[in-house]
Amino acid sequence: MKRRALLALLLPFSIAVHGQSGKVHRIGMLEITPESANRANLNAFLEGLRKAGYVEGENFVIEYRSVDGQPGRFPKGAAELAAAKVDIIVTRSTAAALAAKKLGSIPVVMTSSADPVAYGVVASLARPGGNVTGLSTMVGELAAKRLRVLKQLVPQAKRVAAPLNLGNVTAAAERRQIEAAAKSLGMQAIILDVRDAEALGGALETAVQQGADALLVNAEVVVMGNRRTVIDFARKHRLPAMYAAREYVESGGLVAYGVNYPDLYSRAASYVVKILKGAKPGDLAIGKPTKMNLVINARAATELNVSIPSTLLQSVDELIR
Numbered sequence: 519m520k521r522r523a524l525l526a527l528l529l530p531f532s533i534a535v536h537g538q539s540g541k542v543h544r545i546g547m548l549e550i551t552p553e554s555a556n557r558a559n560l561n562a563f564l565e566g567l568r569k570a571g572y573v574e575g576e577n578f579v580i581e582y583r584s585v586d587g588q589p590g591r592f593p594k595g596a597a598e599l600a601a602a603k604v605d606i607i608v609t610r611s612t613a614a615a616l617a618a619k620k621l622g623s624i625p626v627v628m629t630s631s632a633d634p635v636a637y638g639v640v641a642s643l644a645r646p647g648g649n650v651t652g653l654s655t656m657v658g659e660l661a662a663k664r665l666r667v668l669k670q671l672v673p674q675a676k677r678v679a680a681p682l683n684l685g686n687v688t689a690a691a692e693r694r695q696i697e698a699a700a701k702s703l704g705m706q707a708i709i710l711d712v713r714d715a716e717a718l719g720g721a722l723e724t725a726v727q728q729g730a731d732a733l734l735v736n737a738e739v740v741v742m743g744n745r746r747t748v749i750d751f752a753r754k755h756r757l758p759a760m761y762a763a764r765e766y767v768e769s770g771g772l773v774a775y776g777v778n779y780p781d782l783y784s785r786a787a788s789y790v791v792k793i794l795k796g797a798k799p800g801d802l803a804i805g806k807p808t809k810m811n812l813v814i815n816a817r818a819a820t821e822l823n824v825s826i827p828s829t830l831l832q833s834v835d836e837l838i839r
Contacts, residue, residue: 543578543794546604548595548614550743552584562780566787587715587743592617600624606793608786611739612688615639619650625799627789628652629782632688634804643804651799652789653782657807661692661734662699664775667812668732668760669703671773671824675732675758679708679725681718683740696734715744722751733759735766737776745769758822764813767838772818778809811835
């Protein structure tokens with residue numbers, strides 16, 4: 519029996535057993551990937567709610583919608599959550615936040631957004647206004663930091679390919695940062711325009727044809743939602759790859775450096791609790807990342823014949839074996 523159907527059957531019994539007669543909140547989640555691929559983040563979110571006294575199936579249920587790496591489906595997912603009469607929507611990515619924002623009356627909590635002010639999600643970080651609040655993933659020069667770590671792992675790399683959805687509002691700034699960082703390290707950046715899953719495989723093949731000897735992969739919706747394709751391609755062509763999130767390395771990728779997404783989801787839970795208790799989203803300041811993670815997959819390094827420098831071993835947050 520599917521998880522949602524089982525919860526629906528157990529809900530009346532659970533409430534009776536625990537003596538709770540108050541409202542059962544409906545929390546919508548507008549996500550890049552299915553629950554099975556988002557488990558660590560979802561668990562962190564549920565644990566954050568549990569610490570505040572909210573238990574799934576007792577005083578809240580989750581309506582989960584994944585766009586499966588297709589950003590054009592965010593408006594449809596948001597509309598489905600509105601039709602399900604959710605009390606609040608939790609989003610991942612700027613595109614998801616914008617789609618949920620357009621619903622107007624439903625509070626929105628972001629688990630991540632590249633720059634919510636620049637891209638029109640909120641009015642300001644201190645006073646967001648409107649129906650959206652939550653967390654940003656704004657960290658200066660992340661692409662430059664990722665490239666420096668990649669260069670330490672593979673100092674011989676000269677041409678790095680970066681798949682970007684150039685139709686995304688955040689892509690132009692990221693492209694400039696990647697190209698400047700690559701130049702400073704004596705590398706050439708090959709920018710791949712990847713706007714949907716169908717374009718991904720061909721773009722990666724083009725990168726190999728153009729002599730790419732490393733990959734720089736972000737957490738944008740298309741590539742994150744199709745990360746298995748990217749990881750398998752990198753392994754097949756023996757391309758060392760730097761990723762933007764732990765999920766990639768957990769799935770077999772070489773290395774990731776970026777914000778700690780489970781921590782953001784845990785913190786997002788506190789925003790949800792405040793709003794469910796009556797706070798207005800527009801009055802809750804946007805939070806910034808406080809934890810960064812460097813994660814290396816030792817097995818992938820061995821397969822690629824990549825030696826991990828002692829300097830990186832001393833600073834690594836997690837070594838997956």
